[in-house]
Amino acid sequence: MLPSLPKTFPELIRSKFNSAVDSGSLTFTESTEEDVPAGDIMFRIRVAPSLAQKPVPKKVEDDATPKPKFNPFLNPEPSLFLCDLGDRYSLILNKFSIVPYHFLCITKEFEQQNAPLSEEDLTATWECLQANVKSGSRLLAFYNCGEFSGASQAHKHIQFIPVPHEVKLIPDVALAYGVPVSKDAIGQFPTSHPDVPFAHFVLPVPKSPSTEDLVMRFSSLLARTLTTLREHDQRSISFNFAMTKEWMFLAPRCQEMYEGVSVNATGMVGLLLAKSDEQLDLIKDTGPLKVTAKVGLPRISGDEQQHDY
Numbered sequence: 001m002l003p004s005l006p007k008t009f010p011e012l013i014r015s016k017f018n019s020a021v022d023s024g025s026l027t028f029t030e031s032t033e034e035d036v037p038a039g040d041i042m043f044r045i046r047v048a049p050s051l052a053q054k055p056v057p058k059k060v061e062d063d064a065t066p067k068p069k070f071n072p073f074l075n076p077e078p079s080l081f082l083c084d085l086g087d088r089y090s091l092i093l094n095k096f097s098i099v100p101y102h103f104l105c106i107t108k109e110f111e112q113q114n115a116p117l118s119e120e121d122l123t124a125t126w127e128c129l130q131a132n133v134k135s136g137s138r139l140l141a142f143y144n145c146g147e148f149s150g151a152s153q154a155h156k157h158i159q160f161i162p163v164p165h166e167v168k169l170i171p172d173v174a175l176a177y178g179v180p181v182s183k184d185a186i187g188q189f190p191t192s193h194p195d196v197p198f199a200h201f202v203l204p205v206p207k208s209p210s211t212e213d214l215v216m217r218f219s220s221l222l223a224r225t226l227t228t229l230r231e232h233d234q235r236s237i238s239f240n241f242a243m244t245k246e247w248m249f250l251a252p253r254c255q256e257m258y259e260g261v262s263v264n265a266t267g268m269v270g271l272l273l274a275k276s277d278e279q280l281d282l283i284k285d286t287g288p289l290k291v292t293a294k295v296g297l298p299r300i301s302g303d304e305q306q307h308d309y
């Protein structure tokens with residue numbers, strides 16, 4: 001059984017964030033936001049031109065004497081450390097934030113980022129989602145899994161960013177079409193937004209879910225995701241996971257970026273990141289749904305029949 005987050009977590013994260021920015025151990029990048037509509041979905045595009053200058057870790061093969069890649073999560077910087085969560089996880093601030101209070105739940109020991117989330121990972125995610133780190137916002141948890149998912153670190157980490165309540169993400173809109181009536185063997189059947197061209201699967205999360213509730217939902221979404229990857233002959237198991245207190249979402253991936261625009265789980269739920277004005281123009285000209293469709297996989301036939309809108 002995982003212990004709860006300390007009651008003082010919101011105060012802790014705010015004071016640690018401010019001191020880490022002041023001391024220079026956390027790089028906070030200013031950004032602007034632009035809303036771009038796509039049917040009844042509104043994509044929020046964050047534009048952060050100075051992120052393009054973020055240092056990219058040197059590739060191992062570039063070195064004359066190859067060294068193992070630095071793992072920032074094995075001994076996290078004390079100035080970024082927030083607290084432990086049970087024996088297995090630590091919570092740390094993201095060193096390169098573009099939204100305040102972006103934090104990560106990392107495993108204490110090395111575990112592979114390309115593995116699916118375990119029962120313990122899901123319980124830890126649910127526990128972190130309870131924190132009220134910013135008033136007027138809810139937390140979005142996300143996990144980039146596999147080589148085409150937008151992940152840059154190989155050590156298991158689930159990320160959390162505050163998202164203003166007024167921002168309706170793709171899973172919020174998908175669920176507004178109605179909870180599907182069909183049931184699968186475990187009593188849950190994922191839904192998806194009818195106008196979103198890429199394969200994605202959403203399930204509502206009950207108010208006080210048991211561990212079994214979380215695991216059943218994740219397994220059901222993962223089964224759909226794996227079937228889609230298989231149907232498209234994708235050998236690499238890459239997908240994005242996102243979760244709020246209201247829903248769980250998974251989307252299979254076949255590509256990390258489109259025309260230089262890197263997309264992670266936040267992009268697949270409607271929060272894209274542009275690292276230059278040119279990237280913003282590209283997203284607007286192409287259309288955010290088309291950009292996300294290029295890095296996701298087409299829906300497989302039969303998906304539509306699972307719904308009763």
Ligand code: B4P
Pocket residue numbers: 046051054072073077080092093094095096097098099102104144150151152153154159161262264266267271272273
């Ligand atoms: P990954 O899953 O590996 O990759 P990512 O989120 O896509 O971030 P990436 O590092 O590729 O950054 P990008 O320029 O695309 O996550 C690794 C996480 O660990 C990242 O959050 C990274 O910043 C963090 N990290 C790296 N070194 C660290 C260290 N020493 N200590 C602590 N944390 C460390 O994007 C830049 C940032 O913007 C990322 O944080 C990304 O998550 C975030 N972001 C992307 N899209 C966003 C959006 N739409 N809204 C808000 N934030 C967004």
